[in-house]
Amino acid sequence: MRHIISILVENKFGVLARIAGMFSGRGFNIETLNVGPMIDNKLSRITATIIGDSEALDQAIKQVNKLINVLEVTEFSDGQATERELVMLKVSATANQRAEVVQVCDIFRAKIIDVSAESVNIEMTGNASKVTAFLNLIEPYGIVEMARTGNLALKRG
Secondary structure: OEEEEEEEEEOOOOHHHHHHHHHHHOOOEEEEEEEEEOOOOOEEEEEEEEEOOHHHHHHHHHHHHHOOOEEEEEEEOOOOEEEEEEEEEEEEOOOOOHHHHHHHHHHOOOEEEEEOOOEEEEEEEEOHHHHHHHHHHHHHHOEEEEEEOOOEEEEOO
């Protein structure tokens, strides 16, 4: 089962390694992992999408909560959070294909952020299913390079 976990931590050396090691050491597959500093740079938020058994995950969350430098752990159930991810692509696009690529981008509210003679760089944000649908439509043009963040999530309300 897929679980999204948000972990608020002190922004200190080794915290991410301890948390990732704890999950992988207990047999969880970390599907996506994002870390970024908060406003004051003293804290960071780790957002992890983890595949594994619910009961074992509850135990793992309790153990993460006990780690030094961990301030708060939240697991989001379905519908409890707003989720987004960012994907950046370099797509082959000759002058003849560029209008079609722009049209696909418009449908998904993606932005073209760089243009060259043979390719365009695109950024797009959305939930995982929207990103996947976009990638399926843009792939026939030829994805040269891709970077994808994985999930970020915040609790609703």
